[in-house]
Amino acid sequence: MRNNLRVFVIITILGLIISACGGGASTANTGGPVTSAPDATDAAVLHIGWLGVPDTLNPAYAFLTEAYSIFDLVYSPLVTESPSGEYVGALAKEWSASDDHLTWTFALKDGLKWHNGEDFTADQMAWAINAVIADPDGWAALSGYVDGFSEATAPDAKTVQIVTEYPIANMEYRLSFLYAVYPPDFESFASPEELQNFVNDHPIGTGAFKMNAFDKDRGVLILDANKEYVDGAPFLDQVIFQKFDAADAMIQALKAGDIDLVLGIPASAYETVKNFQGVKAVAFEGRGFDELIINDTSEDNDPPSTGNPALKDPAVRLALETATNRQDLIDIVLQSLGKPGSTIVPPTLGGGFWHNPEIKPVEFDIAKANQILDEAGYIMGADGVRVKDGVRLEFRLQFDAESSNYPRIADLLSDWYKQIGVKATPQGMDADTLIAAMTAVGDYDLVIWGWVADPDPDFILGVMLSDQYTPGGWNDSGYHNPAYDALYKKQQSAIDKNERQEFVYEMQEMVYNDRPYIVLYYDVALQAYRSDRFTNFIESPLGIEISASLAQVKPVDK
Amino acid sequence: MSDHWKLFLRNLNEFWKAFRRNKLGLVGGFLILTALLAAIFAPALTPHSAVDIMRDSNGRALTFASPAMHSPLGTDDAGHDVWALLIYGARISLMVGFLAGFISMFVGSSLGIIAGYFGGAVDTLVMRVTDILMVIPDLPLMLVLVATIRQMDLKVSPLSVLILVIGLLYWTSAARLIRSQTLTIKERQFVARARAIGAGHWHIVRKHILPQLMPLIVTNTVLILSTAILIESGLAFLGLGDPTQPSWGTMLNFAFSRSAISNGAWWFYLPPGIAILWVSLGCILLGNVLEEMMNPRLAAHYLEGDKGMIAITDKETGL
Numbered sequence: 001m002r003n004n005l006r007v008f009v010i011i012t013i014l015g016l017i018i019s020a021c022g023g024g025a026s027t028a029n030t031g032g033p034v035t036s037a038p039d040a041t042d043a044a045v046l047h048i049g050w051l052g053v054p055d056t057l058n059p060a061y062a063f064l065t066e067a068y069s070i071f072d073l074v075y076s077p078l079v080t081e082s083p084s085g086e087y088v089g090a091l092a093k094e095w096s097a098s099d100d101h102l103t104w105t106f107a108l109k110d111g112l113k114w115h116n117g118e119d120f121t122a123d124q125m126a127w128a129i130n131a132v133i134a135d136p137d138g139w140a141a142l143s144g145y146v147d148g149f150s151e152a153t154a155p156d157a158k159t160v161q162i163v164t165e166y167p168i169a170n171m172e173y174r175l176s177f178l179y180a181v182y183p184p185d186f187e188s189f190a191s192p193e194e195l196q197n198f199v200n201d202h203p204i205g206t207g208a209f210k211m212n213a214f215d216k217d218r219g220v221l222i223l224d225a226n227k228e229y230v231d232g233a234p235f236l237d238q239v240i241f242q243k244f245d246a247a248d249a250m251i252q253a254l255k256a257g258d259i260d261l262v263l264g265i266p267a268s269a270y271e272t273v274k275n276f277q278g279v280k281a282v283a284f285e286g287r288g289f290d291e292l293i294i295n296d297t298s299e300d301n302d303p304p305s306t307g308n309p310a311l312k313d314p315a316v317r318l319a320l321e322t323a324t325n326r327q328d329l330i331d332i333v334l335q336s337l338g339k340p341g342s343t344i345v346p347p348t349l350g351g352g353f354w355h356n357p358e359i360k361p362v363e364f365d366i367a368k369a370n371q372i373l374d375e376a377g378y379i380m381g382a383d384g385v386r387v388k389d390g391v392r393l394e395f396r397l398q399f400d401a402e403s404s405n406y407p408r409i410a411d412l413l414s415d416w417y418k419q420i421g422v423k424a425t426p427q428g429m430d431a432d433t434l435i436a437a438m439t440a441v442g443d444y445d446l447v448i449w450g451w452v453a454d455p456d457p458d459f460i461l462g463v464m465l466s467d468q469y470t471p472g473g474w475n476d477s478g479y480h481n482p483a484y485d486a487l488y489k490k491q492q493s494a495i496d497k498n499e500r501q502e503f504v505y506e507m508q509e510m511v512y513n514d515r516p517y518i519v520l521y522y523d524v525a526l527q528a529y530r531s532d533r534f535t536n537f538i539e540s541p542l543g544i545e546i547s548a549s550l551a552q553v554k555p556v557d558k
Numbered sequence: 559m560s561d562h563w564k565l566f567l568r569n570l571n572e573f574w575k576a577f578r579r580n581k582l583g584l585v586g587g588f589l590i591l592t593a594l595l596a597a598i599f600a601p602a603l604t605p606h607s608a609v610d611i612m613r614d615s616n617g618r619a620l621t622f623a624s625p626a627m628h629s630p631l632g633t634d635d636a637g638h639d640v641w642a643l644l645i646y647g648a649r650i651s652l653m654v655g656f657l658a659g660f661i662s663m664f665v666g667s668s669l670g671i672i673a674g675y676f677g678g679a680v681d682t683l684v685m686r687v688t689d690i691l692m693v694i695p696d697l698p699l700m701l702v703l704v705a706t707i708r709q710m711d712l713k714v715s716p717l718s719v720l721i722l723v724i725g726l727l728y729w730t731s732a733a734r735l736i737r738s739q740t741l742t743i744k745e746r747q748f749v750a751r752a753r754a755i756g757a758g759h760w761h762i763v764r765k766h767i768l769p770q771l772m773p774l775i776v777t778n779t780v781l782i783l784s785t786a787i788l789i790e791s792g793l794a795f796l797g798l799g800d801p802t803q804p805s806w807g808t809m810l811n812f813a814f815s816r817s818a819i820s821n822g823a824w825w826f827y828l829p830p831g832i833a834i835l836w837v838s839l840g841c842i843l844l845g846n847v848l849e850e851m852m853n854p855r856l857a858a859h860y861l862e863g864d865k866g867m868i869a870i871t872d873k874e875t876g877l
Contacts, residue, residue, distance in 0.1 A: 246815065247817050247820075251817065266816070268622075268635055268816045269817035269821060271821075272821055272822070273820070327618070328619050331618050332637060335621065407811075407812070408812065408815075410801060411636070418802075425716075425802070426801045428801075
C-alpha cells in the first residue's frame with residue numbers, strides 16, 4: 001500500500017512538472033481528478049469536465065441541465081431529437097398518428113434490453129408514460145410533457161399506443177423527454193413526496209451508457225458503455241464526469257490532458273482554449289439565455305412571498321430593464337460572444353421560426369430609467385435609495401455562486417441600479433437552496449439565472465404557466481396570467497404551424513410586457529475536446545456530449 | 559493627564575529612539591504607511607473610480623486589456639481599471655483589517671486582563687472559552703458564521719458582518735498573552751501597595767496594570783492586523799466579501815472565477831496578491847521588531863526612576 005502510494009505521488013509530481021513545463025499534453029494519465037481507473041490499460045475512457053453536478057438522477061424531480069445530460073445517456077425515450085434537428089426513433093422503430101391526430105402508434109425496435117439484461121417490453125414503456133399522467137405532482141419535472149395525454153397502452157409486446165384528449169402539435173418533441181424508466185425502481189412510492197425524494201443513484205435504463213457510480217458530494221459520475229445497446233455498442237468503454245469548482249482549474253486540466261472534454265467553457269476563457277495544442281474548441285449558438293427573474297408571486301400565495309412589494313410595479317420593472325446595459329453584459333460576461341436578449345424564446349428555436357422578431361430589448365438609458373421612477377413617484381432618499389409610501393427600492397440580488405458569470409453580472413447590475421436609486425445587494429447562494437427559496441415560496445426579490453430551452457418552444461413557454469408554480473414545478477418567477485395560460489393550451493393543439501406561431505408570438509409579447517423576466521442575452525455554447533485523443537464527435541447545437549455523439553466517439557489510433 | 563499616561567508617552571518617545579535604529583522595523587512601517595496613504599488619497603491617485611468601465615473608441619468595454627497609459631495596471635474582465643480597484647480596494651481591505659484587528663485586540667485584552675486580574679472561577683471560565691475557540695479551526699468557523707449570518711437577512715452590511723466575525727473570533731491568542739502578563743504584573747509590589755491603601759479594582763487595572771500592558775497590546779495589535787487582513791482577503795476570495803465594494807480579496811475572487819489565469823492576465827491577479835503581501839509583511843516586520851524591543855526586561859528598564867512611581871528592580875520581580 002505504502003509503495004503504491006509512493007509511486008502515485010511520484011507520478012503525480014512528474015505529471016505536474018511536465019504540465020508546468022508547458023509541454024502540451026502529457027501522455028500518461030497523471031493522477032487526474034478521478035482515481036477510478038479502468039481495469040485494462042488500453043480501455044477507452046473519456047474524462048469529461050463540467051462545472052455542475054446533477055441535482056438528482058430521478059427524472060421525476062430533476063431540474064438542472066446536468067441531470068438531463070445524464071438521462072440522455074442512460075435512458076431512452078421513444079423518439080429523440082437528432083443532431084440535425086429532426087426527430088428519429090430511439091426505442092421506436094417507426095410511428096404514425098391517426099387521421100384525427102388523437103391516437104399515436106409506435107412500433108418498438110427489436111432486441112431492446114434493460115441494462116440489467118432483462119427484455120424491454122412495450123407495457124413497461126406504457127407504464128412509464130402512465131405513471132407521469134397519473135401522478136403529475138410526483139413527476140413534477142416531466143408532467144408538462146404529458147399535458148393532454150389520456151393514456152398509454154401496449155396492444156402487444158412490440159407496440160405502444162398513446163391516446164390524447166386533443167391533437168398535440170409537438171408530439172415527438174414531448175415524447176423525447178418521456179424516458180423509459182425501469183418500473184420496479186419507481187413502482188413503490190406511496191406519495192408524490194416519496195417519489196420526489198427518491199435519489200435514484202443507480203438508474204437502470206436502455207441507453208448507450210449504464211450507471212457505474214455517482215458520488216454527488218465529490219462530483220464524480222461514472223458511466224460504463226452498454227455493450228448491448230440497440231443501436232450498436234459505443235466505442236468508448238467508460239465515461240467519467242468530474243465536477244470542477246473553478247473554470248480555470250478545469251481549463252488547465254484540459255490543457256494538461258487530465259480531461260478530454262469540457263462542457264461549458266466560460267466565454268472569458270474561450271480565446272485561450274482555442275489556442276491550446278491538440279484541443280478543438282467548438283462554439284455554436286445554443287438555446288440558452290440568462291435572465292433576471294423578478295419576483296411576481298401573487299399576494300394570496302401560501303406561504304406569503306417575502307418579495308419587495310415595489311417589484312409589482314410595472315414602472316419599477318421597466319426602470320430596471322432600462323438601467324440594464326445589455327451590450328456591456330455581452331462584451332464583459334460573454335466576451336462579445338452572444339446576442340442581446342428580448343423574449344423568452346431564443347432565436348435558434350426551429351431555425352428562428354418561433355422567436356418573435358418584433359420584440360426589441362429596451363435601450364439602455366440611465367437618465368430615462370431615473371425619469372421613469374421619478375414619474376412613478378419614487379423619491380430619492382438621502383442615502384441614495386428611492387422610497388415610495390415607505391417602501392424602499394432595496395432588493396436582494398441572488399444567484400448561484402458556482403457560476404463563473406453570475407457574480408460578475410450581479411456586480412454590474414448593482415452598479416447600474418445604484419445610479420437609479422435602487423439598492424440591489426448581490427448574494428451568492430447554493431443552487432439547491434436558491435431553488436427551494438423560489439418556486440412556490442417566493443422568498444426572493446431578484447435572481448439571476450439561465451434557461452436552456454428545448455428545441456420546441458413548448459417547454460420554455462410552459463415556464464410561465466401559473467400551474468407550474470408548485471413545489472417541483474418549472475415556474476420560478478410566480479408569473480400568473482390566465483390569458484397566457486389559455487393561449488398555452490391553444491398553441492399546444494394548433495396542428496397548423498403558422499397558426500401556432502401566432503399564439504407563440506403573442507405569448508412572448510405578454511411575458512415581455514409583464515416582465516417576470518428581463519432576458520439579458522442569448523448565449524453561445526462553448527465546448528472543447530482533446531482532438532489528439534478522441535475523434536468522431538458530432539458537433540451540433542445539442543452539444544457534443546449527447547448520446548448520439550458519445551456513442552460514436554472513438555479514441556485516436558496511436 | 560495622569561502621570562501614568564505621561565509615562566507611557568515618554569516611553570513611546572524613548573521607544574522611537576530605539577526603534578529607528580532597526581532597519582527592518584522601518585521597512586515595515588514604510589510598507590504600512592504607503593498602503594494607508596494610498597487608501598486615504600485614492601481619489602487623487604487615479605482619475606477613475608472602481609466602477610468605471612474603460613471603453614475603446616466604439617464605446618465597447620475593454621476587457622482584459624494589458625497595462626497601458628489610460629490604465630497603468632491594465633483592466634480586469636469587466637473593463638475596470640485595476641489600479642483604481644487596487645487603491646480603492648485598499649480602503650476596504652485595510653478598514654476591515656484594522657477594525658477587525660482592533661476589535662479582536664480589545665476583546666482579547668479585556669478578557670485577558672479580567673481573567674488574569676481576578677483569577678479563580680472567572681479565570682477558569684474565560685480560559686475554557688478561549689480553549690474551546692482555539693481548537694476550532696478559525697477559517698472554516700468564520701466561513702460558516704459569515705455565510706449563516708448573511709442568509710439570516712439581518713439589516714447589516716456584509717462588511718460589518720465580516721468585521722465582527724473576524725474581530726469577535728480572533729481574540730484568543732491575545733487573551734492568553736495578556737492574561738499571562740497580567741498575572742505577573744498583579745503580583746508586583748506596587749499593585750499590592752495600591753491595594754493596601756484602598757484602591758479599587760477598576761483603579762488598579764486602569765492606573766497600574768493597563769499602562770504596563772500597553773506596549774504588549776500595541777505590538778500584538780500590529781501583528782493581529784496582518785492576520786485580520788489575510789483572513790478578510792481569504793473570506794472575500796471565497797466569495798464572502800461585499801461584492802459591491804472592491805477589496806483585494808474580491809479582486810482575487812473575480813480573477814479566479816473569470817479565468818484571469820487562463821487568459822494570462824497577470825496584471826489582474828498579481829497586484830492584489832502583492833498588495834496583501836505588502837501590508838501583511840509590513841505588519842509582521844513592524845510587529846516582530848516591536849516584540850523584540852518590548853520584552854519584559856526592556857519594559858522594566860523603562861519604568862525605572864520615575865517620579866512618584868515605584869521602581870521595580872530586577873531583584874524585586876525576579877526577572
